[in-house]
Amino acid sequence: MYAVIDLETTGTRTSWHDRIVEVAVVHLDEYGQVTGEWCSLVNPGRDLGPQLIHGITAAEARRAPRFDQIAGHVAGLLRGRVLAAHNLHFDASFLRAEYKRAGFQVPVDPADGLCTMRLASHFLPSAGRSLYDCCRAAGLPPYRAHSALHDARAAAQLLVRYLASVGTPPPWEAAVTAAARLPWPPMPAASVAPVQRQTTGYREQHFLARLVDRLPRLHEPKGDAYLDLLDQVLLDRHISATEADALVATAETLGLARVDVEHLHRSYLAGLAEVAAEDGVVTDAERLDLNRVADLVGLARSEVDTALRIAMTDSSRQQRHRRDQWNLNPDDLVVFTGEMRPQRSEWEAEATAAGLRVGDRVTKKTRLLVAADPDSMSAKAEKARQYGIPIVHPSAYKQMLTGLAVSDAGTLPGDRSVVGAR
Incomplete structure (x- = not known):
């Protein structure tokens, strides 16, 4: 009726x-x-x-x-x-x-x-x-x-x-x-399962749980491609559902078992711990950041303590390999997508005042895409994923602005953040 x-x-x-x-x-x-x-x-x-x-x-x-x-x-x-x-x-x-x-x-x-x-x-x-x-x-x-x-x-x-x-x-x-007499056109009724909203408090299983536990472990897994993707994913200290899918797909393409990925995650955490400990002092903010990374990649908080202990006592750490830290630099091209609070025009004006260039579309020259929802399906977000351009939440972008280089000498005084490596 x-x-x-x-x-x-x-x-x-x-x-x-x-x-x-x-x-x-x-x-x-x-x-x-x-x-x-x-x-x-x-x-x-x-x-x-x-x-x-x-x-x-x-x-x-x-x-x-x-x-x-x-x-x-x-x-x-x-x-x-x-x-x-x-x-x-x-x-x-x-x-x-x-x-x-x-x-x-x-x-x-x-x-x-x-x-x-x-x-x-x-x-x-x-x-x-x-x-x-x-x-x-x-x-x-x-x-x-x-x-x-x-x-x-x-x-x-x-x-x-x-x-x-x-x-x-x-x-x-x-x-x-x-x-009852309205003429509806014939159309196929495909068997497609409806998708419901997630209930309040729902949490997806950790992406590590979707990787196969193949044995034995690869002795020297070729994880550079995986770690490079992890660098981009963790820029905003958040792993979106889209990014989790990409990490799983990359691991499977490289033939990495879950134990391999866990090994790579420990190595990644150790590298961040070295950066935090290189001046001999680990601040509360640095430890909090390391704890956040450990949570995101499925490692226990005790692993942070272990990584820091090794980093603080390793006298040869200055000679060990370290990836360059990812930072925004003056004249970098930044693009925004999605509905934001305050209005997007205010974000763009702030970026321009900080010395960044603001684009209206994503190209290969774009340095960063700031998305109201990092899982956005906008054309800009899809293009950024195609080009391997990092996508971050506005709150993470605001933190990046505080570390924006203001002169040829480097970053702002006192900025020792370990917000991502590349």
Whole structure:
């Protein structure tokens, strides 16, 4: 009878290439009983827009199906039913745009459906426009806003209240009859599993757990390519889901077993410990940084103590090989992507004032990409990964600015950070 929908999107205008990132459908029968529901994240193939609002991360969305992969299934959920939503005009415009992009013209028109926002003027005259306020005025319980499934459930409950008020048959009986005759084009309904949001507190397994424990261990694993990637990954002291996948793929390509990678991680930690201990003093900040690296690469905190003890007592450490530290330098080309707080223009102005060049697109000359979400699927982020350009979070970039070289002599006085090696 009714298909109540809700969408989360990258923005508010299809004409600005905004896309759907989550879709939910709740089915109601003629009496207002819930008969089914379906929800999935959608990979938009671009950055996710206002993530502070919808709360969807690129790490989640990148594993979700594209809309064209679920188009047939969603059509099956809508076909023959009256489409309903809170602000149906908004949701209908995005559905039409996505289906058009997939090559289909679909009979999705606000004039043929029910908008619980517009109907509120008749049933809830004291309520505001928002779904939250309409639900409050209707005496419905609070819900988790800006989650497609929770919003669709709330809109469905609102429609149920309207149905209870009007009796049988409802005044929109003609729309119910017409919905059954709307000509939906045939389209294949591929068997694609929906991808749900991760629950609060969910943590993915450590990427080391995905590596095979092959025995015996390689005696001299050729890990330079792996360590070079690790240098880039750890620049912002964060390993995104995309970066974890890349580390696993590189290790497997090189034929490294889990024990090999653990050996490389210990060597990497030892190198950072040498940098921290070379002046004979290890500060609290340096130890905290080493602990953070150990956590990220799956080593125990006790390994930090061991690495520092060896570094402090090794009289020959000055002669041992050390990779050059990665730093931003004046005139480096930096690019920004994603919605940031404050506005991106302020970040770009600060970068220019610090002596950096700011680009509007990623090229091979780009030194660093600063992304609101390091797992971003924006065109800039995809190009940066293709070129091997580091992608860091804005908070890490701010730390890098404090170490920006201000003269030919080197870095700022007193800057002894071990923020990454290359």
